[in-house]
Amino acid sequence: DGGITQSPKYLFRKEGQNVTLSCEQNLNHDAMYWYRQDPGQGLRLIYYSQIVNDFQKGDIAEGYSVSREKKESFPLTVTSAQKNPTAFYLCASSIGTGEWDTQYFGPGTRLTVL
Amino acid sequence: GDSVTQMEGPVTLSEEAFLTINCTYTATGYPSLFWYVQYPGEGLQLLLKATKADDKGSNKGFEATYRKETTSFHLEKGSVQVSDSAVYFCALRDNFGNEKLTFGTGTRLTIIP
Numbered sequence: 001d002g003g004i005t006q007s008p009k010y011l012f013r014k015e016g017q018n019v020t021l022s023c024e025q026n027l028n029h030d031a032m033y034w035y036r037q038d039p040g041q042g043l044r045l046i047y048y049s050q051i052v053n054d055f056q057k058g059d060i061a062e063g064y065s066v067s068r069e070k071k072e073s074f075p076l077t078v079t080s081a082q083k084n085p086t087a088f089y090l091c092a093s094s095i096g097t098g099e100w101d102t103q104y105f106g107p108g109t110r111l112t113v114l
Numbered sequence: 115g116d117s118v119t120q121m122e123g124p125v126t127l128s129e130e131a132f133l134t135i136n137c138t139y140t141a142t143g144y145p146s147l148f149w150y151v152q153y154p155g156e157g158l159q160l161l162l163k164a165t166k167a168d169d170k171g172s173n174k175g176f177e178a179t180y181r182k183e184t185t186s187f188h189l190e191k192g193s194v195q196v197s198d199s200a201v202y203f204c205a206l207r208d209n210f211g212n213e214k215l216t217f218g219t220g221t222r223l224t225i226i227p
Contacts, residue, residue, distance in 0.1 A: 006157075042118070042203060042217030043158075058214060090157050103215060105150075105157040 003027065004106035006091050011111045013085075021076045021109045023091030030096050032074035033103060036060060037088040046089075049074055050096075078111065085113045116141045120204050120218035127194055127225055135189040135221050137178075137204035145206040147171075147180055147187040148215070152201045161189075161202070196225045 004025045013019045025032065031050050035043040045058030049068040063082025068074055074093075078085045090108045094101040121136040139145065146165045150158040162171030167182035176191045187204060204218040 004157075040219060042205075042219045043215070044217075045214045048214070092158075102148075102160055102163060104160065107157040 004091060004093055004104060006089075006106040006109050008109060009107065011109055013111070013113050015113055016080045018077055018079050019085075019111065021078065021089055021091075021111070023074045023076065023106060025072055025074075025091075025093045025106075027093060027095075027104070028071070029093035029104075030071070031094045031101070032068065033092040033094075034058075034064070034066065034074070034076045035090045035092065037090060037108075043090060046076065085111060087111060116145070116206060116208055116216040118204050118206055118216055118218035120202075120221050122219075122221070123201075124222040124224060127223070129196055129225055129227050130193045131225075133189070133191040133194045133198075133223070135202055135204075135223070137187045137189065137218060139185050139187065139204075139206050141185075141206055141208050141216075143208055144182070145208045147178070148205040148207070149176070149178055149187070149189050150203040150205060150217075152203065152220070154200070158203065194223075194225050196227055199223055199225045 007022045033048040034046040037043050044060050046064050047066045049055035065077045088110050091106040092103040094103045117140045119138050148163045149161040151161045152158050162173045164171040164180035170179045178187050178189045201220045201222045203220045205215045
């Protein structure tokens, strides 16, 4: 089955620790995205990548870092500099970044920082 | 900048009732418009989309028409089921090389038997 997988589903970390969230897709999509979802708010874009070895900041990149060494993988690191990291994190991918390209989402990772 | 305004929830309806969730947008140019649905504990799934004015997106009994004159993309379904209970997000994507989706805040829908 083709799709986007995110792991783990739930993640707990102590304040001050960096944590890396996994996102893998086997859809052969070029573009990948990370969004953050907070209660009562829409999704906000953290980072996106159009091709391997390239990525751009979204609206709320501060305190986060990403890498795109392989087409199918786009891990997100939540660093200790992120002031309010507890949230639901969603990864998405699309064939490209053209105006017709629909973004498809993974199941999400809920991060709780204690 | 771009923005999406959705009808505030939560919305509670009885099974087989008619559903409308309002969505209006602000954008430069001619954006593509989307409705996504999020079931409890899951990620978002694309429900339907429309890419130009007067297009109607439809899927699983849901419909939405891209109305440029009123900058709206209201979601409708003639007869809802308990399984439609979820959070619905309206979103837009401008077509000026901006890859970002701009989302509304979501509307929680609960259908009671």
